[in-house]
Amino acid sequence: MNFAPLSRFIDQITAWRIPWAEVHVMHRNETVFRYRAGYADLEAKTAIEEDKLIYLYSLTKIVTCTAALQLVEKGTILLGDPISAYLPEFSEMTVRKEQSDGGVTTELAERPITVRDLLAMTAGFSYDFAAPSLREAITSTNGLLPTREFARALAKEPLLFEPGTRWNYSFCHDVLAALVEAVDGRRFSTYIREEITGPLGMRDTGFFLTDEQHSRLVPQYIFNDELGKADRFDGDWYRLGTELESGGGGLLSTVSDYSLFLNALTNCGTSPEGVRILSAASVELMRTNHLTELTRSDYNWEHHAGYGYGLGVRTHISKASSGSLSPLGEFGWSGAAGSYAIIDPESQLTVMYAQHLINNQEPYVHPRLRNIVYSCLS
Structure with a gap:
């Protein structure tokens, strides 16, 4: 495996308009590549470091659907x-x-x-x-x-x-x-902690932060096209109430923590340590395309061409339409600030990509990132 093209891509997009980016690639339960570049704090020129917390936004959805x-x-x-x-x-x-x-x-x-x-x-x-x-x-x-x-x-x-x-x-x-x-009967956050994040050892994933965790929350940005620079955009604009535990976008986490969850799904619901959060049958149901003749035309995001929609996840159904180097059945989702998850049981591949930019350039970044990752595996 040669991941030099992937590091070059991360360097390219962080030199372009994305303040920082990090990618974590796991293959057969082992980290085979991890790279980060750019500034967590543009004003202070602080380099992005490990274990920084980010808003997962819609990557929360996969956790919620797992709970259901x-x-x-x-x-x-x-x-x-x-x-x-x-x-x-x-x-x-x-x-x-x-x-x-x-x-x-x-x-x-x-x-x-x-x-x-x-x-x-x-x-x-x-x-x-x-x-x-x-x-x-x-x-x-x-x-x-x-x-x-x-x-x-x-x-x-x-x-x-x-x-x-x-x-x-x-x-x-x-x-x-x-x-x-x-x-x-339990509060949603309690259910998630006791049934999913806790058993998987995800100590930095939750709806609310401790003071120590808050010190590790990285600034969020939005790119200002008129000025040609990224401006601070702090705060969780998704949280409508201080006690709302949003199943659609309320979780915060780190790259390391969320990778543990994704990798358990790559392993058909069970972590390498033997912690089972779902059965293989449930993971298969999750990544099955549930679009019908009535609903198929509505799922028309250009960068999801060749993908169907399962139970809370995109799922690869046509290489000819997607132009993707990933196998059929590769699945995952993304978040509003640009983070992106690839879950691939067939290739035994897990990818967690993170950034913290609201106008996230997802249609440009994600398909390219995915193809580069798979080309590097060969």
Whole structure:
């Protein structure tokens, strides 16, 4: 293996507009390459170091879906269950209907939202952080907005479409976190710590930071095209309430910690130390393409060409369409600040890539990074 092309690529993008970047490559449970470049703090010219904490944002989603699949394994939920059986506030949902005169009305939904809809992003929710019911709930809870209260508020908003009929990237996994709480009885963060991060030895992954961990949180940036430089963009813009444990984007972690989780999925649900977080059957279900004839056209992000959508993850289904050097079945996801996960049981490959830039250049960076990694393995 020769990873010189990968280090050159990291050097290239950090010299371009990304303040810092780090990549961790594991093959057959061993770290075969790790490289970082750039400045954690541009103003102070502080080089990026190991064990710095970052906002995972949507990489949280894979953890949340793992938690839900654990409940499926325990027999406490089924994918076909209506979520109203556990979250009664979703019993009578309304759906937006556009009229021929350009107006909009709402009607009662004909289909229930199922657990599968939450996992597969087909529930009909939006990603509107300014939705009136959410804003009202933030005020009524004095800014706390606990996870269950978030779900109750979202249930008041009309759906964009009938559940199961379209795909839309949305608050689905935030509601899934509330469902895990309702079914299991533990607070979502407690469930994640006791069933996933704790057993895997992920000591730096959670929804809230200690003072010591906060000292290791790296600044976040947004690139200013007019000035041609990156500006500070601190704070978690995703967290609507101080007690909201967002299943869609609330976790913080380090490259080392999150790699432990990803590598367990690469090993079909079991860590090299023998800690099982999912069965191989559940991992296979997670990375199965769940798009249908109704939903396939909605999953149309250009840099995900050749990929389907599983239970919270992209999954490689067509080399001809993707142009990717990864094998079919390679899966993973990414986060709003640009971090990116590759999980590949066939190649026994795990990749965690991290950066902390909000306008993240994902369509440019991720497909190139993936192809370079696989070319270096040969």
